[in-house]
């Protein structure tokens with residue numbers, strides 16, 4: 480079943496057409512990588528898809544229904560969890576535990592279940608010791624892992640991760656790799672990390688001159 484589809488997406492940044500008629504779709508359980516040079520427009524594509532950047536032309540569909548209103552984008556953002564390229568753009572709570580609880584509580588998940596999800600993600604990435612810490616006191620790699628963990632507590636059907644391995648140590652890199660390989664969720668990873676690309680062995684798309692191409 481198709482979760483996401485983008486048709487002829489055109490987006491301008493300033494006067495430059497960064498995306499020029501991009502087509503893309505993601506099915507249930509499908510896992511893909513989006514690669515491309517610095518400034519090619521990878522983050523722009525994801526941000527447009529999530530409704531954070533205005534679209535010049537084109538259409539976005541969530542499970543076959545066109546996404547137009549703010550309410551539609553809200554549904555999209557709870558179905559597709561987005562891990563930002565820069566954790567500081569994503570994290571805003573005082574403590575790690577509050578940050579992890581925010582999205583599911585906002586979605587009215589009951590407190591016991593929220594606690595179970597928090598325990599699970601802390602264990603998944605071996606960051607139980609960070610539970611009580613303030614977010615601003617975390618290191619760069621710790622913030623990266625927290626931003627991934629936060630999206631998981633929302634329990635989305637699909638995940639989009641923008642450069643998820645930046646700053647991760649070997650242990651967290653391997654944990655993330657295991658998770659990405661084993662999850663049944665649909666996943667889009669935007670990355671330059673050749674080790675990650677090699678280890679995942681997923682289908683790779685390249686964004687080049689405003690267009691998205693399958694890469695072989």
Ligand SMILES: Nc1ncnc2c1ncn2[C@@H]1O[C@H](COP(=O)(O)OP(=O)(O)OP(=O)(O)O)[C@@H](O)[C@H]1O
Pocket residue numbers: 492493497515516517518519520521522523524
């Ligand atoms: N808010 C903005 N205003 C003007 N130009 C922008 C803005 N945000 C991004 N751009 C430009 O749009 C282009 C695409 O940027 P984007 O961040 O989408 O690229 P990217 O492929 O994700 O790059 P990287 O691999 O370096 O993260 C770049 O030339 C960038 O400078």
